[in-house]
Amino acid sequence: MSDTPKPRSSSRRTFLRGAAVAGGAAAFGGAARAGPDPAITELQPWMQTLGDGVDARPYGLPSRYEADVVRKDVPWLTADPVSSVNFTPLHELDGIITPNGLCFERHHSGVAEIDPAQHRLMINGLVDTPLVFTMDDILRFPRENRVYFLECAANTGMEWRGSQLNGCQFTHGMIHNLQYTGVPLRLLLEEAGVKTNGTWILPEGADAAAMTRSVPMEKALDDCLVAFKMNGEALRPEQGYPLRLVVPGWEGNMWVKWLRRIEVGDKPWQHREETSKYTDLLPDGEARRFTWAMDAKSVITNPSPQAPLTHGPGRTVLTGIAWSGRGTIPRVDVTLDGGMNWQQARMSGPSFDKSMHRFYFDFDWDGRPLLLQSRAHDSTGYVQPTKDALRAIRGEKSIYHNNGIQTWAVNEKGVAENVEIS
Amino acid sequence: APDAGFGLGRPATPEEIAAWDIDIRPDGQGLPVGSGDVATGEEIYSQQCSACHGTFGEGVGRWPVLAGGEGSLGSRDPVKTVGSYWPFLSTVFDYVHRAMPFGNAQSLTDDEVYAVTAYILNLNFLVEDDFVLSNETFAEVEMPNAGGFFMDDRPEAELPQFSGDACMTDCKASVEITMRAAVLDVTPDEGSADDEEL
Numbered sequence: 010m011s012d013t014p015k016p017r018s019s020s021r022r023t024f025l026r027g028a029a030v031a032g033g034a035a036a037f038g039g040a041a042r043a044g045p046d047p048a049i050t051e052l053q054p055w056m057q058t059l060g061d062g063v064d065a066r067p068y069g070l071p072s073r074y075e076a077d078v079v080r081k082d083v084p085w086l087t088a089d090p091v092s093s094v095n096f097t098p099l100h101e102l103d104g105i106i107t108p109n110g111l112c113f114e115r116h117h118s119g120v121a122e123i124d125p126a127q128h129r130l131m132i133n134g135l136v137d138t139p140l141v142f143t144m145d146d147i148l149r150f151p152r153e154n155r156v157y158f159l160e161c162a163a164n165t166g167m168e169w170r171g172s173q174l175n176g177c178q179f180t181h182g183m184i185h186n187l188q189y190t191g192v193p194l195r196l197l198l199e200e201a202g203v204k205t206n207g208t209w210i211l212p213e214g215a216d217a218a219a220m221t222r223s224v225p226m227e228k229a230l231d232d233c234l235v236a237f238k239m240n241g242e243a244l245r246p247e248q249g250y251p252l253r254l255v256v257p258g259w260e261g262n263m264w265v266k267w268l269r270r271i272e273v274g275d276k277p278w279q280h281r282e283e284t285s286k287y288t289d290l291l292p293d294g295e296a297r298r299f300t301w302a303m304d305a306k307s308v309i310t311n312p313s314p315q316a317p318l319t320h321g322p323g324r325t326v327l328t329g330i331a332w333s334g335r336g337t338i339p340r341v342d343v344t345l346d347g348g349m350n351w352q353q354a355r356m357s358g359p360s361f362d363k364s365m366h367r368f369y370f371d372f373d374w375d376g377r378p379l380l381l382q383s384r385a386h387d388s389t390g391y392v393q394p395t396k397d398a399l400r401a402i403r404g405e406k407s408i409y410h411n412n413g414i415q416t417w418a419v420n421e422k423g424v425a426e427n428v429e430i431s
Numbered sequence: 432a433p434d435a436g437f438g439l440g441r442p443a444t445p446e447e448i449a450a451w452d453i454d455i456r457p458d459g460q461g462l463p464v465g466s467g468d469v470a471t472g473e474e475i476y477s478q479q480c481s482a483c484h485g486t487f488g489e490g491v492g493r494w495p496v497l498a499g500g501e502g503s504l505g506s507r508d509p510v511k512t513v514g515s516y517w518p519f520l521s522t523v524f525d526y527v528h529r530a531m532p533f534g535n536a537q538s539l540t541d542d543e544v545y546a547v548t549a550y551i552l553n554l555n556f557l558v559e560d561d562f563v564l565s566n567e568t569f570a571e572v573e574m575p576n577a578g579g580f581f582m583d584d585r586p587e588a589e590l591p592q593f594s595g596d597a598c599m600t601d602c603k604a605s606v607e608i609t610m611r612a613a614v615l616d617v618t619p620d621e622g623s624a625d626d627e628e629l
Contacts, residue, residue, distance in 0.1 A: 083619055088483075088493035092533070118530065132440075133448050140440035141447065149439050172612035179618055200436040211454060217536040219529040221454060270451050279457050279519045281526040285511065288580060294505030296516075298580040304589075314612070342597065347606030351599045380606055390594040402589060406509055418608055427612035431605075 070110075077101075080111060081178060086167070091119040092218075094161065096182030099308070099330065100316040105156070105186050105358050105365040109240050112185035114247045115161055117218035121267045125251040128215070130197075130235070134273035137202030144251055147237065150192040155234065155257070156364045158332045160184040160303045162260035162287055165411040168396070172427045176315040180415065180427060181308040186332070186365035189255050191236030194229050198273070207273040211280075212254045215269035222263045223277035224256065228301075232257045235268060258334030258363040259301040260409070262287050292404035305393050306412035307331035307341055307368070307385035318423030322376035329354075329383050331366045336388035338366040345372070347380030347416065347430045348395075354383070379419040380430055396429065453537075455525040459569055462524070466565030467546025469553045475543055476550050479532045488512070488554040498554035504579065514555025518577045520569065523548050 071078060078101040087093040097113040114120075125144045133139035161183035167173050174180050198210075203226070210229045214220040224233070234255040237244060244250040249266030256263045262282055277283070277299075289297040309329035312318045318325060331338040337360045342351040354368035368383070385393040396413030418428040455461040477486070485491050488498030500510025509515075513523055528544045530536050539547065549564035552572060558564075564572070612618065 081619065083617075085493075085617065088495075118533070118536065131443050131447065131451055133443055133452055139443040139448055141443045142440040146439045150437060171610040173615055173617060175612040175618040196437075200440060202436075213451075213454070217530065217534070219536065221529070272452060272454065274456070276456060276458070278454055278525075279522055280454070281522050281530075284518055284522050284580075285516065285526075290504060290509055290511070292505070294509070294579065296504075296580050297583050297585075300583045300585065302583075302585075304585070304593075314618075342599070349601065349603050349606060351597070351602070380608075384597065386597070389590075391590060392593055392595070392597045394589075394593045398593070406507070418611075428608045429610035431607040431609055 075101075078111065080113060083174065083179060092117045094163070094183060096178045097185055098315075099177050099182050099184075099310045100313050102310070103328065103367070105330070105367050106240060107185035107187060107365075109187075109242065109245055109248075112187070112239075112245070112248060113161070113183050115183065115261065116216070116247070117220060118216050120247045121214075121216035122246055123215060123251060123267060128251050128269070130252060130268060131270040132197060132201040132273070133270070134211075135204040135207035135275060136198075136273050137204065140201045142197070144237070147192060147197075147235065147252065150196050152190055153193060153234065154188055154190050155232075155255070156186065156188045156359070156361045157255060157257045158184055158186040158303075158363065158365045159255075159261045159264055160306075160332070160334075162262055162300075162303075162409040165306075165413070165415075166408045168413075168427075169400070169405045169407065169411055172429050175427050177308050177310050177313045177415070178315060183261070184332070184365070186330075187239045188241070189234055189236040190238035190241075191234035191255060194233040194235055194254070194271075195231075197235060197271070198229060201273075203273055206275045209274050209277050211270075211272040211274060211278050212263075212265040212268055213270040213272070214249075214265045215267040220262075220265050220282065221278060221280045222265060222282055223280065224263060226273075228256065228259070256301075258303060260287065260303055263301065287409060289403065289407035289409050291402075291407060297407075300410055303332075303334035304410065304412045305331070305333035305335065305338065305385045305387035305391050307338075307383040307393060308415045309343070309381050309383050309417060312381070312419055312423065312425045313417055314425045314427055317425050318374065318419060321423070322374050325372055325374040327354075327370040327372065327381065329368055331368060331383065331385035331393075332364065333385065333387035333389075333391070334363055335391065337362055337364075338385050338387055340386040341366075341368040342384040342386070343368075343370040344382045344384075345379050348382055348414075351384065376421055378421055379417075380428075381417045381419060381425075382414050384414055453525075453529060455521045455528075457519040457521045459521065459566070462521075462566045462569060463541040464566050465541040465545050466563055466567075467542050467544070467549055468563045469546075469549045469558065469560055471543075472546035472548070472550025472553070475539070475547050479535075479539075480547065483533065488551065497551055501575070504576070512555065513551055514557060514575060516576050516579070518574055518580055520548070520552070520572050520574055523551060524569075527551075 080095040082095040094115045130142040164183035208226045210224050236255045252268045254265045331341045341354040343354045344351045354370045358367045399413045417425045419425045483494040484497050490496035500512045500515035503510045545564045552558045
């Protein structure tokens with residue numbers, strides 16, 4: 010295609026050029042331009058010719074000018090792309106809902122492509138009657154709609170030893186936030202009848218990794234869902250079509266995709282993903298296990314290394330996201346000077362339990378370098394710690410659960426960089 | 432069907448449960464009757480595992496290391512393997528059986544899984560060359576790092592410390608940049624000209 014648009018922002022070099030040009034133009038900010046604007050005085054093709062009909066796009070995709078708003082991966086992170094991860098383009102998004110096609114993916118044996126007519130959910134173990142459900146059966150249970158974030162336990166894990174990846178997509182993009190439609194897990198378990206000694210469940214996936222995690226019964230009966238819709242439509246294959254477990258506030262690994270079986274037992278199973286993986290090594294060589302909850306965290310998505318300030322000094326919109334696995338986010342603080350002084354950001358949009366929250370800080374940028382940070386407060390009173398405060402307890406090799414405060418250094422040209430500060 | 436509930440679903444048959452319920456627990460629950468020795472395991476391993484995991488479990492490229500790393504957990508660069516890190520033998524059997532070889536999962540028979548598990552233990556110097564692993568001898572194997580894990584203690588160790596008032600003004604006298612991601616320059620699509628386009 011000859012008219013394939015060039016991605017708007019595909020390299021740092023493009024950023025630098027764009028920022029330099031914008032910096033020069035900024036001197037004229039708000040002033041009258043030299044001549045009339047051809048975008049107004051010249052007839053553009055879309056003003057004259059006919060566009061596509063309603064039959065052209067049965068399932069629509071974003072504008073071609075948004076071609077760079079895509080998931081990206083980091084090839085050196087994993088041995089191969091099948092048991093690997095990619096990243097949500099947080100710097101290009103706003104609000105709190107992640108578009109289905111941009112939700113980061115984490116697979117252990119690739120994307121299972123499941124025929125829903127052949128999909129079964131079994132409940133067995135310490136139950137009165139082990140049961141098998143078809144998808145038609147699942148769709149006959151009472152449903153609920155809930156908005157939750159799913160954050161990979163390893164999100165920001167590459168940053169434990171310092172600044173490594175340059176962009177919030179890469180440092181914080183193992184997260185998405187969706188409205189799920191599903192059946193409370195409690196109803197399915199009650200249908201089978203959990204025996205009194207049934208204190209744990211083992212959800213299992215239908216893919217070749219046959220992912221398993223042990224989940225305490227208290228959580229299973231509290232707020233877990235067996236979901237079949239995301240943002241109103243069927244789950245995407247890469248998100249577990251036709252059925253996945255939703256474990257609000259807890260590390261993404263437990264949200265078993267392609268859910269085919271739930272066993273009830275009286276002890277945890279201690280499987281690979283809760284012993285070898287998803288255990289957090291501390292400095293003395295001992296490791297935490299069952300670190301389920303994702304603690305309060307935030308990140309400024311704009312400006313950020315992939316989203317520099319290109320408009321020069323003056324009115325500036327700073328925005329970002331915050332979330333907590335232990336509740337809501339009533340407040341986020343923002344600093345422009347590396348934490349010497351803080352101001353409260355403005356929260357905007359719905360505030361749901363264990364969901365992503367959107368904050369804004371509107372300010373006049375004086376053109377001087379900035380050291381930007383955000384600090385989330387959750388509804389339990391917990392305040393997002395610095396990375397150094399976390400390292401003082403956990404060291405640098407725990408891989409998972411890095412919710413430390415992120416710093417972006419913005420220079421006088423508006424270019425942002427991932428840094429650590431004193 | 433149970434008395435309570437919506438009357439949805441139907442009872443699972445014993446054959447169906449047997450086909451899917453293959454999970455193993457540390458106490459041995461779920462272990463099938465069977466056995467395999469180190470030598471047989473070495474043969475299977477060399478054919479089906481070593482291309483990724485290395486001849487001695489050392490891992491090829493970024494594929495997982497299965498052996499070695501003893502005593503490294505407290506160091507700056509821990510090597511977490513079956514021998515150095517995994518707390519339970521049951522996890523090895525369960526995981527190899529359910530998910531390995533990568534790309535050909537659940538292709539090994541119960542006896543083959545016992546044999547490969549025995550060989551991985553042998554690679555970690557946890558059993559002798561003539562060891563035979565079976566549902567009977569399973570409990571004899573001691574995993575060195577069995578005591579190396581403790582329950583999430585963030586509620587006591589972190590939450591109180593990280594809760595409460597936050598400083599808002601004059602929180603520190605000065606700020607210095609101590610580390611920059613651009614120096615490392617490993618971000619795809621943002622780095623040097625010879626980076627592959629994603």
